[in-house]
Amino acid sequence: MAQVDGSAFFKIGYGLYVVTTHDGRRDNGMICNTVVQVTGSPARLAVTISKSNYTHDTVRRTGKMNVCTIAETAAFPLFELYGFRSGRDADKLAGVEVTRSENGLAVIAHDCNSFFSLEVESYVDLDTHGMFVCRVVEAKTLSDAPTMTYAYYHANVKPKPAAGRKKGFVCEICGYVYEGDELPPDFVCPICKHPASDFRPLE
Secondary structure: OOOOOHHHHHHOOOEOEEEEEEOOOOEEEEEEOOEEEEEEOOEEEEEEEEOOOHHHHHHHHHOEEEEEEEEOOOOHHHHHHHHOOOOOOOOOOOOOOOEEOOOOOEEOOOOEEEEEEEEEEEEEEEOOEEEEEEEEEEEEEOOOOOEOEHHHHHHHHOOOOOOOOOOEEEEOOOOOEEEOOOOOOOOEOOOOOOEHHHEEEOO
């Protein structure tokens, strides 16, 4: 029987993005690595978001979002801010300096090299995730800095494990490493939102 080698997914190239929304009360943002251009004319992007993310529910309700492309100049605190907490519980953009696109949503200009303002045209239910197929209504280049890839993030941005630390678990979907002797059974990956069952012990 054919098997699925989780490590094969690490070979697929991914960019990293901050998806921004507004829930009617406040701005919100999340880290996303599943953004792809699907047509050029008219310009469309597909953005896939875990249903466990607050952003998923906000986009379903409002029908719009911004996608800000993270540059290699961004530092780890950006990922802590937008990737390690939920917008249900935290005001992630409190005190963050942002600009606004024509749709009124936040643009994270200081750590990103471009942004796209999107209007949802259709939705595909993918069980644990939802894919939003969107029309691009505004796009702008913000800098010439190279786009950060997931591989670059792991090699150059994400802090390395403490010296001598050998115990931990790696997410087979996105490569996130949880350091510790035991992985809590209710743990959810802060990057891709997959459950503890998708983690394997570090070798």
